[in-house]
Amino acid sequence: MALPDAFVQRLQQELGHEGLLSDPAETWNYGYDNSRRHAAPELVALPADHDQVAAVVSLCHEFAVPLTARGRGTGTTGASVPINGGLILSTEKMNHVIRIDPANRYMVVEPGVTNQQVQDIAAEHGFFWPPDPTSAAYCSVGGNLAYNSAGPRAIKYGTPRENTFGLRAVTGDGKSIRTGVYTTKGVVGYDLTRLLIGSEGTLAIITEATLKLTPLPESKRTLQVIYRDIDSAARAVSAIMAQPVVPYALEFMDAGAIDMIRDYSEAELPEGAGALLMIEVDGTEHNIQHAVDAIGRAADNDGLLKLTRAETAAEIQALWQTRKALSPALRTIAPKKINEDVVVPVSNIPALINGLSELSARYNVTIVNFGHAGNGNIHVNLLANPDDPDEMQRTHQCLDAVFSLVLDLDGTLSGEHGVGIEKQEFVGREIEPITLELMRRIKRDFDPKGILNPGKMFPTG
Amino acid sequence: MALPDAFVQRLQQELGHEGLLSDPAETWNYGYDNSRRHAAPELVALPADHDQVAAVVSLCHEFAVPLTARGRGTGTTGASVPINGGLILSTEKMNHVIRIDPANRYMVVEPGVTNQQVQDIAAEHGFFWPPDPTSAAYCSVGGNLAYNSAGPRAIKYGTPRENTFGLRAVTGDGKSIRTGVYTTKGVVGYDLTRLLIGSEGTLAIITEATLKLTPLPESKRTLQVIYRDIDSAARAVSAIMAQPVVPYALEFMDAGAIDMIRDYSEAELPEGAGALLMIEVDGTEHNIQHAVDAIGRAADNDGLLKLTRAETAAEIQALWQTRKALSPALRTIAPKKINEDVVVPVSNIPALINGLSELSARYNVTIVNFGHAGNGNIHVNLLANPDDPDEMQRTHQCLDAVFSLVLDLDGTLSGEHGVGIEKQEFVGREIEPITLELMRRIKRDFDPKGILNPGKMFPTG
CATH class of the missing domain: 3.30.43.10 (Uridine Diphospho-n-acetylenolpyruvylglucosamine Reductase, domain 2)
Known part of the structure; x- marks a missing residue:
């Protein structure tokens, strides 16, 4: 134009x-x-x-x-x-931390600061901001807010919606608004803060955010637990989530992901490994060993093949090497991957993984699964060769069936990536027409001419 | 009509x-x-x-x-x-728990269930729902959601907005909607769940809520700490909030409240008591003593007069008697009290209490303050005789000045009571006209004829 x-x-x-x-x-x-x-x-x-x-x-x-x-x-x-x-x-020039208020546990930032900048400055005062997407080193806080991107720590500390006090923003007709408060409680007027968080830039442009900070834990430990099969791992996840020690990360890899690492990395993995959990626990120095023991007990069942505890930074890094070998391995094996981040209730993880296995066979598409098990937020990777039109077609049919499976299991299409363009056509399956129409009306309230990120998030046509 | x-x-x-x-x-x-x-x-x-x-x-x-x-x-x-x-x-007939899903830590309820019913049924499965207003024994979950009512545990566990996955509701034009998810993450479409929570029945009638459950802690301890003056107590609150052991309640009473209890109850309170904190700590059996020690150290400063620890149920109850003596004492001394629940950033509590003291003197109105110090959510009670028109006029002038003070201190007019009729005329001081207009538009989206709770929450005229 x-x-x-x-x-x-x-x-x-x-x-x-x-x-x-x-x-x-x-x-x-x-x-x-x-x-x-x-x-x-x-x-x-x-x-x-x-x-x-x-x-x-x-x-x-x-x-x-x-x-x-x-x-x-x-x-x-x-x-x-x-x-x-x-x-x-x-927002790249709006990359300043406006102020940090340690006594009141908040930090006011511009949207272009990176997640890492926030963590670094918060850490100088003994705090952190819980959301930590994989891209934390580069991604902006504005983007984290736009998609409510959380990462592994959400299991214990929540998503941006639970970690933001208020916003300053500009609506689609150029008007300046302030939402929320500088306090941990507040119920005057409607909650526009959470409405803007996760709205993918379709309602307003966030120009300032007041982030809620959490004190850094004294101590951390990491466990890697390998299971015979997905059901054993899922039972462990349920057992961990049913007791009071909440880990701050509870990450999962399925057999496909483990096999991939076995072939493409030097990580030692026992024969017959069907699922792997990476569990991170934090707490006081005094309690950390006790917390690890409690998690270890909950993680133990007859399907457990190997449990490794790491205490030193070097040991922790070695354990995470296994997880970090996955992305390069995925890229090597398949130049194009469709990476979804569906969510199901935790107890439905086995049904999801087993269902995905059936779909993989039915459509002849390789599917590799890993992700944030504690939230039921599974990253489902469909590996496809973009130069093979037949394979791409099967992959898209398979993806369609994946979303149906997720919704049948009381799940949602996205935990932290959002809709954008990729998932537009499926939104109507999750959200009923009347609710969608309300969202469209809200969109018009904020953006009467529809100039903000047009053609996104809502179903097309 | x-x-x-x-x-x-x-x-x-x-x-x-x-x-x-x-x-x-x-x-x-x-x-x-x-x-x-x-x-x-x-x-x-x-x-x-x-x-x-x-x-x-x-x-x-x-x-x-x-x-x-x-x-x-x-x-x-x-x-x-x-x-x-x-x-x-x-909603009194809609008082059923529809289902509890312990594996996925949620409970689906009708709006007419009482908070206590929810706690009782959750406890059978080892869980609780964090919001616990003082009226928990009688108040309905629908009401808790309408005002985002939280109570003392919000300091550690959040308000209904942080503890609700999704809703079913009927909008003002009679249409049925579903909001949210059955999972701890989800970012498909706008967050209508939080928009409805705290909207005081002006947008939709909630007919079903999916409540996020939290595992009951293994162990609890209670501390009562008495200080020479408000500044010492406020320093203790800041010190407690700056270290990693977060208490699950951090309640406060000012000198006026303590004097009242002294006169109307048998609680033992040292001479010169200028402020009192009730602190509750939870955690594992293994860690609880360590956590209490950490809190005790943070609470200690040169203004500390007396620190009492309670471990047994009887000891805890005895400590709470002091706090519970307050409401009857207030009723005895003043048949009409204006009870506000303003919030300021925690470090501004001394400025708030000192400012309130000045206003009390200037308007010749007795003010008694207590509340949720960890959230900066202070219940400000203006005691007035409704049969004395002059006193009532002074009281209302004083209330007006109280709200100005709170907003000058980066605060909000209400933490958990909401606006209703009582605070309508002050809302325009906290929320800017453009933001208010957006809220009015959202109201029309949900309720085109304006039949839901008309004449509430928004400024009149």
């Missing part, structure tokens, strides 16, 4: 020369995310503060130009890919 | 003889809440299930009849008082 000259000129006035990119060689890079989809934006705005964001959104509203917010492009669903062209609003 | 005959007849058909009260002698009792305000409804509907709720709301929508949902009337803001007449929808 060709953007009106008047729009571009006024945008230049607002943002200055360094705040607006228009050279295709520069803007091209802002057109992808980690879904490997790409669409080039006409322009890239690099606002430096809330007021510049408000000016940009106001202009896009006035000229009805599509605006897609972008953090660091680590999302996996195409949510930040500007499929309708227009403007990318990159 | 006179309700149309056709409306009443169709309502009778839907609800049957036992499902509809129209005798003023019966309906009168449904017109009050714990704010002591009263307005008589024309009719009281007692639906037995979701479908009957949908039928009632549809009829009210068709005939544009005001509908106010009511749990057990323990709210303190007049939110369930039908000031515009019409219909009260009481």
Whole structure:
């Protein structure tokens, strides 16, 4: 689309020369995310503060130009890919920690700070922010909020929705709003904070977030437990979740993932390993051994093949090598993987994994599963060769059946990646038409002209 | 208002003889809440299930009849008082636990179950639901959700917003919706669950809630710590909140409250007591003593007068007697008290208490403060004689100044009581006009004719 000259000129006035990119060689890079989809934006705005964001959104509203917010492009669903062209609003210059208030356990940040920056600065004061997606080193807090991205620690400490006090934002008609409070309680007016979190940039552009901090634990331990089969591992997960010591990570790998690591890494894994749990426990120095023992007892059943405890940083790192060997192995074996992050109630994990095994056989598609077992949040990887149209077709039929299986098991299509483009066509199976229509109305309240991330999240057509 | 005959007849058909009260002698009792305000409804509907709720709301929508949902009337803001007449929808017949799923740590309940019922049934399976308002024995879960009512345990375990997976509800145009998931993660579509929680019955009638359960701790201990002055107690609160052992209750009483107890109970309190903390700690048997020691160290400073530890049930009860003596004492001394539940960041508690002391002197109004110090959620009680118009006027001027003080201290007007009628006129000071307008639009999305709890929560005029 060709953007009106008047729009571009006024945008230049607002943002200055360094705040607006228009050279295709520069803007091209802002057109992808980690879904490997790409669409080039006409322009890239690099606002430096809330007021510049408000000016940009106001202009896009006035000229009805599509605006897609972008953090660091680590999302996996195409949510930040500007499929309708227009403007990318990159938050990369808004990368400041505005203030940290240790006495009140919060931190006010701009959306472009990375998750790692937040953790580093919080740690200087003895705190952390619980959400920690795999991409924490690069991903922005704005992106974490857009998809409610959590990572393994959610099992004990919750997702961004449980760890954010309030927001400052600009709605689709360029208006500035504040949501929430600076306190751990507050019930005046509707909860717009949680409404914006997870809304994938379709309601407003977040310009400031007040993050709830948690004290760093004194001590941590890691366990790796290998089971004969998925049912034994799932029984262990249920037993762990039924007792009061909550681990801060409870990660899972199925037989397919273990086999892959066996072939592509030097990790030692016993014969007949059908499932693996990585369990991390935190607490006081005084209690940590007791907590590990409690988890160890809950993890023990007749399907247990091997339990390894790590205490030192080196031992912990060695255990995690197994898990970290997985991604390179996946990439080696299959250049294209469809990586979903479905969720089912924890007790339905065996039914999910067994169902996936049946689908894998039926559609002749390799499926490898790992993920956050404590939340029932399983990363389901369908491996396919993009150069084989027949295989790609079978893979998409299989994916369709995977989502049906998940919904039949009381699950949800996404735990922390969101919908974006990738899952749009399936949203209508999870959310009923009346509820979807309410969401569309809310979208219009915030964004009357529909300029914010158009064509995303809602079912098309 | 006179309700149309056709409306009443169709309502009778839907609800049957036992499902509809129209005798003023019966309906009168449904017109009050714990704010002591009263307005008589024309009719009281007692639906037995979701479908009957949908039928009632549809009829009210068709005939544009005001509908106010009511749990057990323990709210303190007049939110369930039908000031515009019409219909009260009481959830008292919808008092069933639909199912409990211990393996997945959730429980599905109807809105009319009491908080206590939920705790009792959860406890049979080794769990609890964290929200525990003072009125837990009588108040309904629907009411807890309507005001996001939390109680003392919120400091460690959060409010209903952090402890609810999903809802079933009927919107103001009689449509049935489902929100949320049956899992601890989920990010498909907007978060309508948290939007409905705390919306005081203005958006939809909740007919079913999926509550997140937490394992009961193995062990509990209670500490009572008495300080020379408020600053010492506040320093202790900050020190407690800055270390990793989070108490599950951290309750506070100021000098006015202590004096009152001294006069009206037999509790032993040292001379010169300026503030009191009740601290409850939970954890494993193995760690509990260590946790109490950590809290004890954090609570200790040069203003500490007396620290008492309780271990047995009898000792714990004895310590709580002090706190429990407060409400009867308050009632004895002042027949009318204005009980607010403001919140400030924890480090601003001394400034709040000192500011309240100044306001008490300036307006010649007795103010007694206690509450949930760990959340900065202070119950500010203005004691006034309703038969003295001059005193009542001074009290209202003082209340106005209290809210200004709270907002100046980065606080919020309500932590868990909500707005209802009592705080309507002050909401515009906390929430900016643009944000309020967005909330009004959302209200229209859910309730196009404005029949649900009309005239509440939003500023009037």
